[in-house]
Amino acid sequence: MPIASTRNLIIEKADALFYEGGFEATSFADIATAVGISRGNFYHHFKTKDDILDAVIVLRMERTRAMLDGWQAEGEGPRERILSFIHMLIANRAKIMAFGCPVGTLCSELAKLDHAAQKRATEILGLFRDWLAGQFHALGAGDQAEALALHLLAWSQGVAVMATAFRDEAFICSEVAGIERWMANATSLSHPV
Amino acid sequence: MPIASTRNLIIEKADALFYEGGFEATSFADIATAVGISRGNFYHHFKTKDDILDAVIVLRMERTRAMLDGWQAEGEGPRERILSFIHMLIANRAKIMAFGCPVGTLCSELAKLDHAAQKRATEILGLFRDWLAGQFHALGAGDQAEALALHLLAWSQGVAVMATAFRDEAFICSEVAGIERWMANATSLSHPV
DNA sequence: GAATTATTAGGACATTTGTCCTAGGGCGTC
DNA sequence: GACGCCCTAGGACAAATGTCCTAATAATTC
Numbered sequence: 001m002p003i004a005s006t007r008n009l010i011i012e013k014a015d016a017l018f019y020e021g022g023f024e025a026t027s028f029a030d031i032a033t034a035v036g037i038s039r040g041n042f043y044h045h046f047k048t049k050d051d052i053l054d055a056v057i058v059l060r061m062e063r064t065r066a067m068l069d070g071w072q073a074e075g076e077g078p079r080e081r082i083l084s085f086i087h088m089l090i091a092n093r094a095k096i097m098a099f100g101c102p103v104g105t106l107c108s109e110l111a112k113l114d115h116a117a118q119k120r121a122t123e124i125l126g127l128f129r130d131w132l133a134g135q136f137h138a139l140g141a142g143d144q145a146e147a148l149a150l151h152l153l154a155w156s157q158g159v160a161v162m163a164t165a166f167r168d169e170a171f172i173c174s175e176v177a178g179i180e181r182w183m184a185n186a187t188s189l190s191h192p193v
Numbered sequence: 194m195p196i197a198s199t200r201n202l203i204i205e206k207a208d209a210l211f212y213e214g215g216f217e218a219t220s221f222a223d224i225a226t227a228v229g230i231s232r233g234n235f236y237h238h239f240k241t242k243d244d245i246l247d248a249v250i251v252l253r254m255e256r257t258r259a260m261l262d263g264w265q266a267e268g269e270g271p272r273e274r275i276l277s278f279i280h281m282l283i284a285n286r287a288k289i290m291a292f293g294c295p296v297g298t299l300c301s302e303l304a305k306l307d308h309a310a311q312k313r314a315t316e317i318l319g320l321f322r323d324w325l326a327g328q329f330h331a332l333g334a335g336d337q338a339e340a341l342a343l344h345l346l347a348w349s350q351g352v353a354v355m356a357t358a359f360r361d362e363a364f365i366c367s368e369v370a371g372i373e374r375w376m377a378n379a380t381s382l383s384h385p386v
Numbered sequence: 387g388a389a390t391t392a393t394t395a396g397g398a399c400a401t402t403t404g405t406c407c408t409a410g411g412g413c414g415t416c
Numbered sequence: 417g418a419c420g421c422c423c424t425a426g427g428a429c430a431a432a433t434g435t436c437c438t439a440a441t442a443a444t445t446c
Contacts, residue, residue: 029433039397043435043436048435111291151368166315
């Protein structure tokens with residue numbers, strides 16, 4: 001856990017505000033107010049808004065890596081690890097219904113803004129993809145591992161978008177159940193989708 | 194086809210700009226420039242930015258309804274109609290890779306902005322859901338029809354998000370092929386997912 | 387304790403934002 | 417030809433935006 005320096009506080013609050021309100025709609029003033037510092041102080045830590053975005057992406061990458069490493073170290077099998085990933089949809093359902101998936105919505109927004117950081121944001125999705133591919137590989141999926149990983153990522157992204165649009169908690173649960181059924185079906189894993 | 198009045202031109206351009214740049218990031222000036230009129234003229238047609246958004250949503254609803262009605266009238270069976278829906282992912286892949294799904298990204302953005310129009314935007318997704326549910330019902334899915342419709346909608350939304358993030362055309366194609374396989378499998382249709 | 391650096395507050399700056407007003411031009415109707 | 421009405425241009429307006437400067441304070445180093 002990093003020290004609670006002003007800089008880290010800014011990144012923390014910016015992370016939440018970018019998630020809950022979007023990058024474009026969140027202003028310097030919003031973040032400064034949330035942190036409780038003056039706008040002038042802000043400039044000492046971050047020269048531009050894009051610099052904050054970069055820092056937020058770095059933070060999210062570190063947290064994602066830490067989360068994946070944590071699941072990896074828990075000692076259970078790849079099937080259980082994949083379920084840990086999927087159950088994020090349940091654990092974070094309230095926030096997902098309100099704001100969507102933090103990574104997916106950021107990638108979408110940055111794509112529309114034609115923002116240089118979009119590539120880096122996508123790398124977070126890449127972390128999930130590679131980690132999931134590793135799990136599927138361990139399950140014996142062979143060269144289908146990455147395709148299965150991408151498919152599962154897309155599935156969860158779709159659930160997040162729909163859950164946000166319809167504010168439908170039951171839908172999240174039924175889709176997660178569907179993924180669990182899909183995971184339990186060994187045949188599906190050698191023949192993707 | 195509506196007449197090309199200034200008002201309709203504004204809605205048309207706003208529709209494209211909202212899609213390609215996002216609602217929040219698109220300004221009055223952007224739309225006025227795209228249409229080729231002065232900002233003052235603008236106000237005569239739309240009092241607020243939200244009014245334009247409403248008009249854009251109405252336009253998209255009409256176009257969606259027209260598209261669905263068109264597929265309905267083509268005389269083929271429900272299975273072919275559902276495939277028409279899915280093949281939008283292929284037909285619009287260039288735009289989807291650049292800007293995502295017009296409806297999904299709008300719903301996500303409006304959710305973050307806590308915008309009053311989010312509900313209306315979601316109704317466009319509702320049109321697709323109800324139409325798809327009708328097709329699944331015609332396929333004999335019974336009371337599973339709506340669940341299947343939501344699942345397929347989520348699937349396509351997920352593909353759109355991933356395609357945007359990774360700019361991956363091959364992924365779109367392979368997922369569409371997966372959906373076609375899923376559609377061809379009658380067993381899946383009585384046991385969703 | 388002095389010197390240097392890091393951090394802070396407050397505000398300036400030009401630009402852009404959404405919104406709104408006014409004045410005039412083009413139009414058809416009496 | 418005069419009237420009224422829709423449409424248009426241009427700009428005014430306060431507020432907010434990202435960016436940047438200066439001066440004062442706090443912390444660290446010697």
